[in-house]
Amino acid sequence: MAKKKTITESDIIGFYMDHVLTYGEQPKSIYAFAKTNNFEEQKFYEHFSSFETLEQCVFKVFFDNAHEVLEKSEDYLTFDSRNKLLSFYYTFFEILTANRSYVVHVLDDCKNQLKTIKVLARLKQRFINYIEHLNISKFDIKQEQLDNIQNKSITETAWLQLLVTMKFWLDDTSSGFEKTDLFIEKSVKASFDFIDTTSFKGLIDLGKFLYKEKMHAN
Template sequence: MAKKKSISQTDLITFYMDYVLMHDHKPKSVYAFAKDNNFEESKFYEHFGSFEALEQSIFKVFFDNTLTALEKSEDYQSFDARNKLLSFYYTFFENLTANRSYVVHAIGNQKEGMKSLKVLSHLKKSFNNYIERLGINTIDLKQEQLEKLQNRGLKESAWFQLLVTMKFWLDDTSPSFEKTDIFIEKSVKASFDLIDTTPLKSIIDFGKFLFKERMHNN
């Protein structure tokens, strides 16, 4: 049988996910993987340098598919940051649910903890960029270094929240993962309530007023 001449990144990801779900382990080598799927080994390296790189790209594909679906929605475009993130969560976990068997295989049994998994590194980068583009209101600290620290803290806390939600979903045994939907709604609401800048700005303004009054009286 003639070798397949055209192999896309999507083809390789599909072949790989099918293989690990059927065999419960990754292929022994790229050569064996290519032979099993009837394409030249060199075609693999046109897209990925290793199986590890392919694994990392799978979760980024879930992310990309989520954003593609959201950006087609006119409603999503009109949402504020809170509702955009909420929509992202619901759509992202729909993508995970459609591929749950693979996700459980990839991250469900890791003893090291999800946070340290290299397989999520590309997802983390894309998600952090997404959080940065959401335009979440933060305190105007008027100091570059402090604002960098604040933005970094915001992205890290958002990433941690996503990891916690993924862990909850992995452990969720409710019908249609309805408990995860409730968890998403409550956790996103709570996280935005925590970073609501309105009361913090009021406190800062009050502090500035007291400081000025004290300096004036002295």
């Protein structure tokens, strides 16, 4: 059978995810993977250097798909930064849920150390860039060095918040992951309340929610 002449990044990602979900592990080699899916091994290297870089790209694609959906929404473009971030969360986690079997397979063994997992590296790059362009209101600091520290703090805190939400979603056993939706609503509200320093009600509300969930789990 003639090899496929045209093979896209999306094709390779689809083949890879299907293999992982079918066999529960990475393909034995890139050569075997290409042969099984009837394309030249060289085509793989035109897009990825290894299975590890491919896995990083999967989560980047999840982000890109969510962002693309949002950018096509006229309503989203009129939202303030809080509601844009909230919309992103809901859309992103819808995509994760649609691919939950794969995401759980990749992340479940290391969900307690998501912050350091390399597979999320390209997602982090995309997400931090997204946060930097949300124009989140900050303290008015008349000093460049302190302002840079504040910007770094906001992006790193936002990334940590996303990781915590992913961990919550991985552990969520509620119908339709409704508890994750509630967690998203409360955590985003709390984070903006903290930045704005106009209200701490959101922080208190989130604390009560997490305490209730912990008590229920115990």
